Structure formats: structure tokens, C-alpha cells
Amino acid sequence: MHLRAALPETYLAALQGLFGDRLHLGEAMRLQHGASESHFEAILPDAVVFARSTEEVVELVKLCGAHDIPLIPFGAGTSIEGNTTPVRGGVTLDLSEMDAILSINPGDLDCTVQAGVRREELNAALRHMGLFFPIDPGANATIGGMAATRASGTNAVRYGTMREAVLSLRVVTPDGRDIRTSRRARKSAAGYDLTRLMIGSEGTLGVITEITLRLQGIPEAISAAVCSFETLAGAVETVVQTIQLGVPIARVEILDDVQMRAVNRWSKLDYPELTTLFFEFHGTEGAVKEQAETVADLAAANGGGEFQWSNLPEERSKLWAARHQAYYAAVGLRKGAVGWPTDVCVPISRLAECIAETKMDLEAASIPAPILGHVGDGNFHVIFVLDPDSREEAAEAERLNRRLVERALAMDGTCTGEHGIGIGKQDWLVAELGGAVDTMRLIKQAIDPHNLFNPGKIFAS
Ligand SMILES: Cc1cc2nc3c(=O)[nH]c(=O)nc-3n(C[C@H](O)[C@H](O)[C@H](O)COP(=O)(O)OP(=O)(O)OC[C@H]3O[C@@H](n4cnc5c(N)ncnc54)[C@H](O)[C@@H]3O)c2cc1C
Incomplete structure (x- = not known):
């Protein structure tokens, strides 16, 4: 576990002025925001703050910019590629108290929510109107976090992923601008598609504060x-x-x-x-x-x-x-074990071959490693169930993971169907997309020139 150096006094005083008792410096709260659901080592942020409005987020972003302090957006912390790990320290911005459902428009089959609304609570509010929000990553994640990771899950084969579900976003950019990426219209050809740029950007390009979502009618x-x-x-x-x-x-x-x-x-x-x-x-x-x-x-x-x-x-x-x-059942296969979940996705015509070869590898392995997945999309997961103190097991999982990802890429698939890049899949992003990653870096540099928004994610620097 990495503990980090203290923040500058002037910055801390300003943070205290902005957030009062919603500023946390204690180790337990920092650990909760620095640990992950996966095998990655915990790294503690220097501070955690809980925002309640977009205006507060704007002020925080300006303050971090003025003091060169990294800012890591945080929803429910259920992501599994180390996406919220504060590798360069800084302040973790927890959006879970921005949990208002702002509007539901049954006639248009859409709703607008604050980023901290969790998908189960949204569905509870929609049920009596005969509506539902179909994206289901299993975990009770926030809508902001799901947008930021381009989440999908069990229903995606029929209803698509967050890419299809999001109509519009309200985003605070690293220069402190409060922007809307689109209106509520079902489709639009108005300029660059900033909505899709933000979806899957893992907190590296903006803090999403509000999301307008497509909804579905509950089937008969x-x-x-x-x-x-x-x-x-x-x-x-x-x-x-x-x-x-x-x-x-x-x-x-x-x-x-x-x-x-x-x-x-x-x-x-x-x-x-x-x-x-x-x-x-x-x-x-x-x-x-x-x-x-x-x-x-x-x-x-x-x-x-x-x-x-x-x-x-x-x-x-x-x-x-x-x-x-x-997932928890898999980790429960061994007492005291830690899970290392990984996911790949291949064109459906290559799925049988990809899973069969993977299963052969796993049967020869010394660690339990169940396969499960949303196979209708060609997406599946392997969960390596590891002794947290064994370097040999970590090395074996790494080898098996490498073979899995290389196999998926060789089949024109992707190194992650839904968990994102975080810190765990950065090398594979380059292997998958080559020069396109340089274009991604240019976008990052243009929007966040001082590299303060969730630095060290998607790319190493
Ligand atoms: C048991 C289990 C099963 C899972 N199954 C699936 C699955 O089937 N499909 C799937 O897609 N995922 C799955 N996941 C992964 C996880 O649920 C998703 O990654 C989820 O979308 C993250 O949402 P969160 O609110 O927890 O975000 P966090 O983990 O808090 O954050 C995730 C990323 O988004 C950024 N972020 C968070 N909020 C914002 C915001 N408001 N603005 C900008 N950036 C933000 C963070 O900086 C980070 O990079 C599973 C996880 C677990 C633990």
C-alpha cells in the first residue's frame, strides 16, 4: 500500500473552504478510494471530497488546476482495471452524493440523472412507469462511472452498451468549463460527437456530472x-x-x-x-x-x-x-484469495475457437480460473483466483492473460469488451490500435494539457 505526501497548505485550506466536512483526510476513507475490486495494489489519494453540485465540481477543477493537483473522478469504485487508482496521488472526487434523478420523460423514453445515481436505484424509480434502464454490469455502479467506462453487461446483446444508452452528458472539462455535449433529440449530426468521446474516457477528459439516458419499456x-x-x-x-x-x-x-x-x-x-x-x-x-x-x-x-x-x-x-x-463466488473458491478478472471480446464467428483454446490453457494451469461471460456479444471473462502472497501465481496469471489477449487480438477482437484500460490493459491498447493511440494522446493533450484528470490511466503518462 502506497501512502502519499501531504498536499500544499494553501490548497488544503481552499479545499476545506469549499467542501467543509465533505473533505476527508483520514486513512480509512482514502484507502476505500485507493483500493480496487481487483488484484491491483492500493494507492491512497491525498484527500477525498464529496461534491453535491456541478458548480462545486467546477470550483474544484479550477482549484486543482491552479495548484497542479491530480483529480480522480470516482463513482462506486466497482471498476476492475485499476481505473480509479490514484497513481500520482491527488484528490479523489467522489460523486456518489450527486444522486438526484432530475427528470423522467416517459413520452420520450428518456431521463436525466446526476452522475452518482446508481443503476438499481434508477430502475426502482422507473419500474412503476413501466420503464427500465437496461445496462446491467452486475455491480450496482453509478451511471457516471458506467458512462466513463463504456460499461455493458448481461443485457447488451439486446439493448447495446452505454455507447447506445447515453443521449447527452453534462461535463466539467479540465479548464473548468461546464458543457453539454448534446441536446435530448434521439439523433443529431451537430458537429463532433463529444458524447461518444467522453463515454469510455475513464475520467481522463472530463468529470461527467449529468447524463441523459435512453430508456426501454418493460416487456409484456x-x-x-x-x-x-x-x-x-x-x-x-x-x-x-x-x-x-x-x-x-x-x-x-x-x-x-x-x-x-x-x-x-x-x-x-x-x-x-x-x-x-x-x-x-x-x-x-x-x-x-x-x-x-x-x-x-x-x-x-x-x-x-x-x-x-x-x-x-x-x-x-x-x-x-x-x-x-x-465474481465473488469465484474468489470464494479459495480462502483468502484475491480475484484478477480479465475480459476480451471477439467477433462472434471466432468465439467458439477463442473459448476452446482458452479453456485448454486454463485446464493446464495451477490456479483456479473460471470462465464466464456475455457470450451473445462474443465477450467473455476469465477470473484468476490467486493467493495474494504468491509471486509465482501472479506471474502465471500474467502469462495466461497475455495468451488470452494475444489470442483475441489475433482474431480481430479487443483486449477489453467492457472493463476499460485503466492501468491493467495499457500495453494491450497499443498492441490493438497502434498509431490510433497517438491520436488519443493528442486529444488528451489538447483537452487536459497539464495531465491532471485521472493521470496514468489509458496511457502511462
Ligand atoms: C462483480 C462485478 C461484476 C462486474 N461486471 C461487469 C459487467 O458485466 N460489465 C461491465 O461493463 N462492467 C462490469 N464490472 C465493472 C464495473 O461495474 C464497471 O466498470 C462500472 O461501469 C464502473 O462504475 P463505478 O460507478 O463503480 O465507477 P468507478 O469504478 O468509481 O470509476 C470507473 C472509472 O470511471 C471514472 N469515473 C467515475 N465516475 C465518473 C464521472 N462522474 N465522470 C467522469 N469519470 C468518472 C473513474 O475515474 C474511473 O476511471 C463489474 C464489476 C464487478 C465488481
């Missing part, structure tokens, strides 16, 4: 299904064929045998410990039935076992609760 019928497979290849082939046939599936998740063992143990369930697909179908009663029957036929043809499906909400909740606990 929702059903869920589970099916186990004798072989990993049979499960993946079922998914590939489902997508290629154009079945508008809402969710399809793969959990391999190791992950199913972990889920059974963690959530006290008794699923067969075989590669398993979890599905969800949305639509009218008839459409849902038709989709489920089509997929059941494909599963049977690919060696699937019993196709258990249900439209009872409590059955669905049980199934998805188990899926959402999968």
Missing part, C-alpha cells in the same frame, strides 16, 4: 431459462447459432464447469457442475415462447441437457442473483 413477458451442456463447445455453438439466426435474445450468459461449482457453493444451489447457459427472453407472451423454443431446439442439437425455463419473477431473480454473485 419475460422468461428465463437454464441449460447445461456436456461440452463447452456445444454451449458456445448454441449461442453462436442463436445470434446468427437473429433470435432477439435479451441475455445469454455462459458459466463453465469451474464457475458453476463456485456458484453452487456460494449461492447454495445444486445445478449440474457442467458448462451452463443462462438465458432471458423479452417480448410478447407468444414471442417469448417462440424464442425459447427455437433456442431449446438449438441447445438439444448441440448436446444440451434439460432446458428449464420459467416466467416466474422469483425464479428469474434467483437465477440472476446467482449470476451476479459469480
